[in-house]
Amino acid sequence: MKSLIMLLLIMVPTIMSAQDYQMFEVHYLRPIVGNETEVSALIAGHNKSFHNKGPYNNAVFSVLSGPRSGAPVFTMMQCASN
Secondary structure: HHHHHHHHHHHHHHHHOOOEEEEEEEOOOOOOOOOOOHHHHHHHHHHHHHHOOEEEEEEEOOOOOOOOOEEEEEEEEEEEOO
């Protein structure tokens, strides 16, 4: 029993330190009709200024179906090791 407790005391911190932290952030955009290209250019400029290096990854997608069909979606994911 004592060896089992010692094994758990060694294993638990090792397993907990190996896990990665991930955070997802999603923004649905609704640009004014006719300004879609301007919004795309502004997002590209924002990505170059703020997300060119570091733990953040981002992308812009388009909704394919549902009530928000055709709307652009700005997604950002943060990955950081503990």
